[in-house]
Amino acid sequence: MNFTRKTKIMAILNMTPDSFSDGGRLRSLDAALRAAEHALAAGADILDIGGESTRPGADTIDPQDEIDRVIPVFTAIRREFPHSTLSIDTRKATVAQAAVEAGASMINDVSGLQYDTAMADVAARYGTQLVITHSQGTPETMQKNPQYPQGVVTEVAQFMARQVQLALGSGVKREQLILDPGFGFGKTLAHNLDLLRQLDALHRLELPLLVGASRKSFLTLGNREIEVDEREALTAVAISTAIQKGAAFVRVHDVETQLPVVRLAEALLASETESLSMPRPAGALV
Numbered sequence: 001m002n003f004t005r006k007t008k009i010m011a012i013l014n015m016t017p018d019s020f021s022d023g024g025r026l027r028s029l030d031a032a033l034r035a036a037e038h039a040l041a042a043g044a045d046i047l048d049i050g051g052e053s054t055r056p057g058a059d060t061i062d063p064q065d066e067i068d069r070v071i072p073v074f075t076a077i078r079r080e081f082p083h084s085t086l087s088i089d090t091r092k093a094t095v096a097q098a099a100v101e102a103g104a105s106m107i108n109d110v111s112g113l114q115y116d117t118a119m120a121d122v123a124a125r126y127g128t129q130l131v132i133t134h135s136q137g138t139p140e141t142m143q144k145n146p147q148y149p150q151g152v153v154t155e156v157a158q159f160m161a162r163q164v165q166l167a168l169g170s171g172v173k174r175e176q177l178i179l180d181p182g183f184g185f186g187k188t189l190a191h192n193l194d195l196l197r198q199l200d201a202l203h204r205l206e207l208p209l210l211v212g213a214s215r216k217s218f219l220t221l222g223n224r225e226i227e228v229d230e231r232e233a234l235t236a237v238a239i240s241t242a243i244q245k246g247a248a249f250v251r252v253h254d255v256e257t258q259l260p261v262v263r264l265a266e267a268l269l270a271s272e273t274e275s276l277s278m279p280r281p282a283g284a285l286v
């Protein structure tokens with residue numbers, strides 16, 4: 001059976017001391033290079049590099065501190081792996097611009113253009129892809145009683161539609177845009193599960209979807225005994241569900257573990273499509 005791979009895998013490289021999953025793991029430039037090498041060898045399509053934690057409760061850091069954390073990494077990876085696709089995970093336009101000038105071709109804005117509206121101007125000026133993520137509130141406040149009176153899927157879709165128009169109005173081309181529903185960013189367990197169940201409803205916006213659910217706490221359904229580094233199996237369930245519902249990108253911590261999950265989910269989806277298109281013999285049950 002032949003099937004075409006569609007889903008892009010984005011590998012997470014956190015140059016932060018306080019990220020929820022792997023903060024402090026990449027303490028040196030050499031460690032970052034080896035992590036990049038491992039992720040690329042394992043099958044990553046994109047390396048997403050961040051210098052500020054956006055976990056719930058995290059504090060904002062100075063833009064220059066963020067630049068100092070990430071730009072040497074971009075420069076070194078671009079030198080060692082010149083054909084790699086690099087993304088900058090930031091809310092700040094100055095950081096994004098510095099990263100793009102150091103080799104990034106994608107901007108991953110977890111605030112969805114809410115924190116710094118100049119972000120859209122940077123994407124327009126440099127022609128980079130731009131990920132618009134839904135989040136309610138800031139990392140400091142987003143998990144303090146998030147509410148969606150009209151329903152989380154409806155309000156996420158409305159937010160995305162508004163922010164897409166903001167980006168287009170700043171000169172960003174539609175083909176540059178990617179949408180991320182923002183699992184874990186200002187959402188309860190019920191909100192996250194509803195979003196994942198109804199992810200395909202966001203296709204009405206007619207833009208590719210990125211899902212970043214890797215190792216997030218909602219996957220444990222409140223079981224605090226499941227530690228962060230024990231959530232790869234739960235991540236696999238979320239990823240396979242997202243692909244079945246049409247996700248074009250998945251953002252993961254462990255590429256080596258999740259690549260086979262992506263491949264299997266795509267094969268199952270291809271099998272389903274193929275079986276629906278096959279002619280049925282006369283008299284076959286339907």
